[in-house]
Amino acid sequence: MANLWILIPLLALFAVVAAQVNATEKKVLVLLDNQNIKDSHSKYFKALTDNGFELDYKQADAASLTLFKYGDRLYSHVLIFAPSVEEFGGQVKVESLANFVDDGGNLLIAAGQNLGEAVRELTAEFGFELDEDLTRVVDHFNYDSKLDDGSHTALAADASLLLKAPTIVGASSSKNPLLFRGVALLPDKENPLILDVLRAPSTSYSYSPTRPISLFPAGVGRNIALIGALQARNNARVVVSGSLDFFSNAYFDAAVNGAISDDQKAATKSAKSGNEELALALSLWAFKRVGVLKFGKVEHHLVGEKNAPADYTIKENVEYSIEIFERKGDAWVPYGGQDVQLEFVRIDPFVRTKLVRKEGSKFVTTFVVPDVYGVFKFNVDHDRLGYTHLFSTTQISVRPFTHTQYERFIGSAYPYYLSALSMIVGAFVFVLTFNSFKDEEVAATGKKKD
Structure with a gap:
């Protein structure tokens, strides 16, 4: 009974800590150029709120800005809609935002007109170089005839230019053209973590629309990314858009006029833009509401038995199972992947076999222990586009036969x-x-x- 009275306060403390962690997971720091953006992008902010996020609006250069307190993150996500800011305020610097990502935080950054140095330096930290000031992505073929001001910078990009990753861009993403007006992203091709979420049409280029072209543009055609993403090695996510207008109410509600499909070259008139669906899908991915994997119970034992032994003997039949879950919103559901593999490793893999999904979230396989003894590991190393990196390892020893296990006559x-x-x-x-x-x-x- 005395132990029970000690346990109750501990359980209450754990519940409070868990509640605080869950609350922090939904907190988003929104940095704005000005308060008018709250009105011009209200539909986007409402969509985030409807999905359970708590938005904390701040001026990007406010003196009270801070990301950490006593070494802990105050927010799990930062949304930067302040393309023209020259320097972030308070304790928020480019370096601190990079440290925020290193600590597991997520960023969504939107650039645009009148680009400041702060956003330019920040995107460069993650492998995305923004083209020079006053430049825009120009396309004389794929532009919206109503939204454009004559400079052909209001692009209508075909949905076929999206990254083929439903986890990132949405499984039921709209096939309607996407409206974009902004600066070009020039991704670092040497960085294997970078993803071109939305590429520019092949007829586009990046240059100042008010100046005659005297030099070869820095970005041409498919070398330009309109929207890019990065998933760091610690599974933190960064999404960079070259256009702040992409998330605006005007572009959400606009009917696309005069867009030409890059593949079919057929006119598409008066089709509602797919900006709203893509913006929400990108945000849910960036803020880890989708595409997050975790493993549950891991078991291994001899075939026909239930308990794991202290070690295995060569040539024995082993059964291995692991539970894998996928996050969708606030719920964890069984992962539906069909290509999960198990490796039985001693320095190099001696066995590599497919894990077969059984009931629910359980993946199972059986194999024969190789005729090599030593210290081995059961490794599940699952890395797929759009999902967090899943790694599980379990160590076990493999011994040779004892003298009583050999045959009497060979x-x-x-x-x-x-x-x-x-x-x-x-x-x-x-x-x-x-x-x-x-x-x-x-x-x-x-x-x-x-």
Whole structure:
């Protein structure tokens, strides 16, 4: 009874800590150029609120800004809609935002007109170079005839230019054209973590629309990314859009006029833009409401048994199982992947086999322990586009047969058995023959030799 009274306060404390962690997961710091953005982008902010996020609006250069308190993150996500800010305020700097991502935080950044140095430096930290100031993505073929001001910078990009990753862009993402007006992203092609979420049409280029072209543009056609993403090695996510207008109410509600499909070259008129669906899908992915994997119970044992042994013996049949869950919103559901693999590793994999999904979230496989002893690991290393990196490892020893486990007679050793038997028979015949000759000599002479 005394132990129960001690346990109750501990459980209450754990519940409070868990509630605080869950609350922090939904907190988003929204940095704005000005308060008018709250009105011009209200539909986007409402969509985030409807999905359970708590938005904390701040001026991007406010002196009270801070991301950490006592070494802990105050927010799980930062949304930056302040393309023109020259320097972030308070304790928020480019370096602190990079540290925020290193600590597991997520960023969504929107650039646009009148680009400031703060956003330019920040995107460069994650492998996205923004083109020079006053430049825009220009396309004389794929532009919206109503939203454009004559400079052909109001692009209508076909949905076929999206990254083929439903987890990131939405499984039921609209096939309607996407409206974009902003600056070009020039991704670092040497960075393997970078994703081109939305590429520019092949007929586009990046240059100042008010100046004649005298130099070759920094970005041309598919080399330009309109929207890019990065998932760091610690599974933190960053999404960068070259357009703040992409998330605006005007672009959400606009009917696309005069867009030309990049593949079919067919006119598409008066189709509602797909900006709203894509913006929400990107945000849910960036803020880890989708595409997050975790593993549950891990088991391994001999086939036909239930408990895990202290070690295995070579050539034994082993059954391995692992539970894998996928996050969708606030719920964890069984992961539906069909390509999860298990490796049985001792420095290098000795066994690589597919895990078959059984009931619910359980993935199972059986295999024979290799005829090599040592310290092995069960490794599940699952890395797929749009999902967090899932890694599970379990160490176990593999020993050789004991002397009582070997066969009494080994088939391959029969020649040796025969040779030993022949030696025994030969020795017996030799002794018998030798003694026979000795007895005959004694009988013939009648006396025994010294």
